[in-house]
Amino acid sequence: MRIEPQRPTAKNQPEQFAGDVWVDMIAVPNEPDQRMSVAVVKFAPGARTAWHSHARGQYLRVTQGVARFGTRDGEIIEVRPGETLYTPPGQDHWHASADDTFMEHIAMLENGDDPATTTVWKEHITDAEYEGKTE
Structure with a gap:
């Protein structure tokens, strides 16, 4: 057993997020056969991710505020x-x-067989998509 060191808070990349978003990693794989990652992610009002998907899916536990999720x-x-x-x-x-x-939400997911495919990032969402206005 060991206590994991605290990692510094990181601001997420503008290629993947619009607005201010910060991440605190809670758990990352330590052993070759481990896949789980867990993070606390904090979004400023109106901040959002780009479109993306996860190889093995994802659980998101909202801990503060109101989260919006779109498909x-x-x-x-x-x-x-x-x-x-x-x-x-x-x-x-x-x-x-x-x-x-x-x-704020807690993001929980498992790495893909190739960790580079765990999350596939795509284009930014539009204001209309954020507001639920589809053509």
């Missing part, structure tokens, strides 16, 4: 503290904070 078909789900959203493997989606509140 390619235009569905938007609002999730509140204490609720957990599951995204299946390969499903394109985005996460965001509501416009008027900070949002």
